[in-house]
Each structure stands twice: as structure tokens, then as C-alpha cells.
Amino acid sequence: MKNIVIISILFLSANVFAQKGHYNVGRKNVAVSGYDLVSYFEGSGTPVKGNKKFTTSYDDITYVFSSADNLEKFKANPGKYMPQYGGYCAYAVAKTGDKVSVDPKTFEIRDGKLYLFYNSWGNNTLKSWGKEDPAKLRPKADANWEKLTKN
Numbered sequence: 001m002k003n004i005v006i007i008s009i010l011f012l013s014a015n016v017f018a019q020k021g022h023y024n025v026g027r028k029n030v031a032v033s034g035y036d037l038v039s040y041f042e043g044s045g046t047p048v049k050g051n052k053k054f055t056t057s058y059d060d061i062t063y064v065f066s067s068a069d070n071l072e073k074f075k076a077n078p079g080k081y082m083p084q085y086g087g088y089c090a091y092a093v094a095k096t097g098d099k100v101s102v103d104p105k106t107f108e109i110r111d112g113k114l115y116l117f118y119n120s121w122g123n124n125t126l127k128s129w130g131k132e133d134p135a136k137l138r139p140k141a142d143a144n145w146e147k148l149t150k151n
Helices: 002-019 035-040 068-076 090-095 125-133 135-150
Strands: 051-058 063-065 103-110 113-117
Touching: 002 068, 035 063, 051 068, 063 068, 063 135, 068 113, 090 113, 090 125, 090 135, 103 125, 113 125, 125 135
Parallel strands: none
Antiparallel strands: 051 063, 103 113
């Protein structure tokens, strides 16, 4: 019985830390597992981990950047870099309307927007997203996200 209570507390604690409002955040209220949002859009197209020397808060969430230049770019136009659906898996939001955590290295930039995806245990939802036609999935995800964020 004691183990069940401890597991329940751990599960509830993990869910509290995994969400703040409608954002997918981790420990210390940091978004995108500490990856530099600007790096998704620039350079080699490979996301880069941020450096705690270059942080800012936006909408009460902490964002970390790899350089002062990227930090300033974000501050000048945060909406340009924000991941869709609060940083949750775009495919899961579209298909089931669920908030599912992501692998920050599994992403797509489409029409100037950042989409993140779950990728673990042999399930890469970016592949499913591509096979099932993002043009059809995005309106579903948008409608589901609107429902999710009304709470």
C-alpha cells in the first residue's frame, strides 16, 4: 500500500512539473528541454542546447539560448520562434487531442512554424505526421488545441 501511495505522488508530481498552463515545460520551468528556439530556424537546422547564461522569461516560462544574439532575436519577436501547440507533440494533438511530451530533436519547420514530435520506443510521430499529410492534420490539431486551451 505504501508503494502505491508513493508511486501516485510521483506520478502526480511529474504531471505538475510537465505542464504549466498550456506549455510543455520541464524542471525549473524551462521550455523545450533547454533547447535554443532560434537554433531550430537558423544555422544547420539542428537544434542546439541553450546556455544558462542566456535566458529570458516569456509568458512566465523560461527559455534558454546558445548565444546573446539568439536571445536578442527571440526577445525582438518571440512569436516567430514559439513551438506550435505549446511545445506538445503536434501529431498527438491532431490525432487524439492529447498533450504528449516530445523529443526536442524531432521537429519540423513548416510554413515558418516549429512543430515538435514524440520520438521514443520506436514510435517517431514525425514520420506518422509526414505519412498522414500535415496539410490535413494541422486543421485538426488547431481545432483540438483550441478546445484544450479553453480550460
